[in-house]
Amino acid sequence: MSPRPTPVEVKELRGAYLNHPNRRKAPAPKSTRPLGAPYAWMNEDERALWVEIANDLAPGVATSADRLAFAGWVRLAARFKSGVQFTAADHSQFRNYASMFGASPADRAKLALPKSTEKDELEDEFFGEN
Numbered sequence: 581m582s583p584r585p586t587p588v589e590v591k592e593l594r595g596a597y598l599n600h601p602n603r604r605k606a607p608a609p610k611s612t613r614p615l616g617a618p619y620a621w622m623n624e625d626e627r628a629l630w631v632e633i634a635n636d637l638a639p640g641v642a643t644s645a646d647r648l649a650f651a652g653w654v655r656l657a658a659r660f661k662s663g664v665q666f667t668a669a670d671h672s673q674f675r676n677y678a679s680m681f682g683a684s685p686a687d688r689a690k691l692a693l694p695k696s697t698e699k700d701e702l703e704d705e706f707f708g709e710n
Contacts, residue, residue, distance in 0.1 A: 611645035619651055626651075626658045633657065641682050653677035 588607045591597065597604045618630035633654060634642065642650055656674045660666050666674075682688040 611643035613644035615642040615647065615650060616644055622651070625662070626654050629657050629661070630654045638682055638688060649677065649680060653681065
């Protein structure tokens with residue numbers, strides 16, 4: 581499988597367009613709407629997992645445009661939690677979904693998350709307030 585395309589914003593930060601500005605593409609469209617509530621067609625366990633997993637995600641990672649992919653991840657998580665036989669393909673798909681939503685520290689490092697506007701209390705404690 582080929583690597584995912586590098587986002588335009590990352591290429592700009594790397595200086596990829598300094599010598600060839602004509603190669604710049606338009607940034608990918610982004611949704612500003614939140615992930616929202618679980619789908620009505622999901623069962624009770626899946627709805628509970630939707631809320632649990634959504635609350636554990638970093639802010640701004642999942643939006644309304646990600647609802648179907650997030651539902652796929654939640655359904656796989658529900659199968660895993662219920663004790664149903666989890667195949668290698670299921671596990672691989674689960675890890676792919678988890679990676680898409682930054683479920684591990686390594687995956688979160690790859691995500692371009694919006695800057696937090698909250699002051700970091702620990703930073704203030706060590707470096708003093710600015």
